[in-house]
Amino acid sequence: MNIQNKKKSTKKVFAKTDRLINNNDQENFLLNDSENIGRVITSTGSFYIVKTKQGESINCVVKGKFRIAGIKTTNPVAVGDMVHFIKLDGNEFAQIDYIFERKNYIIRKSVNLSKLYSIVASNIDMAFLIISCKQPRTDTMFIDRFLVTADAYNVPCTIVINKTDIYDEDSQMYAAYLTDIYENIGYEVLFTSASNGIGINQLKERLKSRICLFSGNSGVGKSTLINLICPEAKQKTAEISSAHDSGKHTTTFATMIQHDDINIIDTPGVKSFGMVEFKKEELALYFPEMKECLKDCKYYNCTHTHEPGCAIKQAVENGTISHERYNNYIKLLNADDMN
């Protein structure tokens, strides 16, 4: 296929599981058994809490095995999933027996280079990538891996630069540098401080009436921000390790925190987002600024590395595409986890 004419494909988000139900069954359940339907709000991997429309929290386990075709997952049921469950007499746990079709999901490799994936969360309206320019400093490679994955799975993203209260001149410059790069390619960038409250109201506005995901490195302040925004939330937080300027992986499983019309999924901090199911020739499609130039490359199968007449390299040279983003594109192209 000519890559230049290729419409950006959204990854197959409707992963086929043997018990992922279709629309007809879904309607049937909604009509006839609506009290046994709810959204997964906590997943520890072995045990789940499902919240029903009536506001009841049901402790659940998964009945049998769910397989997702093509990929091996450690957790076939994820926070955000709408599920059907059955209650059994005398049993403490109800059993999840069906997952409704997912609108989208974010997935990551469980262990680097392994073929095992875990679903971070599903049915997300907006992902917030929480980063920091200091203690710890998030690098652009981390950001780009996340943005590429989110874009491929059709999850819109906002970048939140937290801990602005502790920034010295160097980290302020880095924050300005990041803002310039990411605003230029169409992402909203917010500045917050959970310590002095700066930017919190603006962030709250963005969180209203949708299901939001908070993701990012360990120690950037995801849980602290959530505790501030949702007074009922009692998410554990911990000081970062001073020796390494890195977080202590305090949050260990995903939970959705609900407060008024705000729904935020807090997730464990990650070192890096593994790329999933990407082919080298599609990578540029998930860099919005590169996607625009593809049609102008001389060769239809241009990899934008060494080819003459490459519109992307030209754009990097004249400053329309940032060097940083292009360098990350090259690194990703050569990463071990690309197909």
Ligand SMILES: Nc1nc2c(ncn2[C@@H]2O[C@H](COP(=O)(O)OP(=O)(O)OP(=O)(O)O)[C@@H](O)[C@H]2O)c(=O)[nH]1
């Ligand atoms: N100075 C300052 N410290 C902050 C801010 N936000 C969070 N912190 C501190 O950063 C440390 C880590 O915060 P957490 O909320 O536990 O970080 P996290 O992102 O949830 O980390 P994981 O759960 O490990 O992924 C805690 O000591 C917080 O008090 C902020 O805006 N400014």
Ligand SMILES: [Mg+2]
């Ligand atoms: Mg946390």
Ligand SMILES: [Zn+2]
């Ligand atoms: Zn090219």
